[in-house]
Amino acid sequence: MSQRPLSPHLGIYRFAYTMAMSILHRATGLVLSAGLLVLVAFLAALAGGADHYGRFTALAGSWAGRAVFALLIATFLFHLANGIRHLLWDAGIGLERPQARRSWKLVVLVVVAGSALLWWWLLGGAHT
Amino acid sequence: MSDDTQALTRVLGRGSAHEGAHHWRAQRLTAIALGLLGIWLLVALGRLPDHDYVTMRAWATALWNATLLALFTAAACWHSQLGMQVVIEDYVQGWLRPASLLVSAFIHVLLGAAGLLAIVRIALGS
Numbered sequence: 001m002s003q004r005p006l007s008p009h010l011g012i013y014r015f016a017y018t019m020a021m022s023i024l025h026r027a028t029g030l031v032l033s034a035g036l037l038v039l040v041a042f043l044a045a046l047a048g049g050a051d052h053y054g055r056f057t058a059l060a061g062s063w064a065g066r067a068v069f070a071l072l073i074a075t076f077l078f079h080l081a082n083g084i085r086h087l088l089w090d091a092g093i094g095l096e097r098p099q100a101r102r103s104w105k106l107v108v109l110v111v112v113a114g115s116a117l118l119w120w121w122l123l124g125g126a127h128t
Numbered sequence: 129m130s131d132d133t134q135a136l137t138r139v140l141g142r143g144s145a146h147e148g149a150h151h152w153r154a155q156r157l158t159a160i161a162l163g164l165l166g167i168w169l170l171v172a173l174g175r176l177p178d179h180d181y182v183t184m185r186a187w188a189t190a191l192w193n194a195t196l197l198a199l200f201t202a203a204a205c206w207h208s209q210l211g212m213q214v215v216i217e218d219y220v221q222g223w224l225r226p227a228s229l230l231v232s233a234f235i236h237v238l239l240g241a242a243g244l245l246a247i248v249r250i251a252l253g254s
Contacts, residue, residue: 030212030215032204033208036208036239039243040239043201043242044242046181047249057181076170080162080166083163086159087160121174122174
């Protein structure tokens, strides 16, 4: 196995923001995978009855719980917006370097604005 | 190369298993589904007046909501499994690679089954 050819890897590339986006796509994917635990915990608690669900909301309503939800919302938005970028690339759209540079800035804009909106809407105290 | 040799190299994890296209397509199909279902979930949760037990239970019991919630849970577990597989194949080496792939697959199936069963229980009111 050690004799097999190796693809170009992180260690030999100069840093670029488009590259950071690519790394973040994986990182946010991993965070969202961990978020599956939160999803299943929520579903199991809701199925388990009022007491069980009460323990879940007590945890979710704490500062740490709200921070986790805030992180998951922003992470989802990033993975979604950047994922659309990847899907467009798969279709052969936006592959030129200036386009890729413009689209990563658009993704960041969507994540920042969307996160602010959703934090306010879902976590901002409109619901208890 | 004979078929036997190809089978051996596959077992040893060398060369193509000829399943790449299926993985690629499933990853993108689940991605599109998750984008739509994820936005639906966020908007649906945002539109609820409260997130207490009675409200949430009534919301998740509605057939349409239970259906989309089940699809979201299944697609999320599937997409997560596909992504985790790629990450493991890229970064984990030696005997830890097949071991990690196995553990990842088991955990994803477990989470998917638990999530779906919970949704069914809620929908049936049991």
